[in-house]
Amino acid sequence: MYAISLGDDGAELRPLEPWYAEEFLAHLERGRDFINQYIPFGAKATDVDSAREVLQRYADMRAADTGSLHGIWLDGKLVGGVLFLNFDAENANAEVGCWLEPAGTGRGLVTRAMRVLIDFAVEQRRIHRVEWIASAGNTPSLDVARRLGMTREGVRRESYPYRGVRHDLEVWSILAPEWREARTRAAHNDR
Ligand SMILES: CC(C)(COP(=O)(O)OP(=O)(O)OC[C@H]1O[C@@H](n2cnc3c(N)ncnc32)[C@H](O)[C@@H]1OP(=O)(O)O)[C@@H](O)C(=O)NCCC(=O)NCCS
Numbered sequence: 001m002y003a004i005s006l007g008d009d010g011a012e013l014r015p016l017e018p019w020y021a022e023e024f025l026a027h028l029e030r031g032r033d034f035i036n037q038y039i040p041f042g043a044k045a046t047d048v049d050s051a052r053e054v055l056q057r058y059a060d061m062r063a064a065d066t067g068s069l070h071g072i073w074l075d076g077k078l079v080g081g082v083l084f085l086n087f088d089a090e091n092a093n094a095e096v097g098c099w100l101e102p103a104g105t106g107r108g109l110v111t112r113a114m115r116v117l118i119d120f121a122v123e124q125r126r127i128h129r130v131e132w133i134a135s136a137g138n139t140p141s142l143d144v145a146r147r148l149g150m151t152r153e154g155v156r157r158e159s160y161p162y163r164g165v166r167h168d169l170e171v172w173s174i175l176a177p178e179w180r181e182a183r184t185r186a187a188h189n190d191r
Pocket residue numbers: 034035036037038039097098099100101104105106107108109110111112133134135138140141143144
């Protein structure tokens with residue numbers, strides 16, 4: 001299948017399609033406790049059939065142009081991914097999200113994959129606003145938003161009930177001109 005290289009460490013971004021159900025389930029089993037600390041991503045995938053259903057739901061969103069799921073492979077092993085939770089081409093708004101199993105953390109995999117996703121959204125699909133929403137306690141996630149150059153807009157106080165706690169949700173975003181400016185700055189710094 002086609003893949004986008006994320007650097008010289010063998011990391012790749014590929015569409016995470018329903019036929020990956022077995023691999024997706026094995027990955028979730030390795031990372032479930034970590035992944036589900038703040039979000040229920042993949043929680044409904046408890047066997048191969050339900051894993052396929054989760055992936056099919058995103059495949060359907062992709063077909064409808066309302067969202068999509070992309071896996072990150074490191075040395076041929078699925079270790080996480082990035083996604084468009086919402087994709088609203090008509091209003092040029094998108095919401096992105098991410099997850100990793102512990103073995104994939106600390107390498108910039110999500111930051112690198114997210115750059116590919118946002119570039120695609122902004123440059124190819126003319127998305128104007130890319131949004132990032134995370135629990136206020138989810139420091140690694142907020143760090144990714146900051147690293148991507150997003151702006152912290154505010155807090156939806158105690159808006160997200162999860163595992164018996166009402167979490168504050170932080171809303172971050174980046175607008176298309178800000179993204180282009182950040183990319184130009186990064187390219188100059190690389191010279
Ligand atoms: C959120 C989550 C994906 C962040 O993982 P992460 O590994 O910190 O994020 P990245 O892949 O972008 O890697 C960044 C880390 O790699 C380091 N790094 C190494 N090489 C890097 C590079 N080329 N570019 C950027 N960062 C790099 C960074 O310094 C950072 O480490 P630090 O936080 O110790 O400074 C992870 O904590 C997770 O999956 N959590 C559970 C699911 C979840 O909560 N998802 C988000 C819901 S809102």
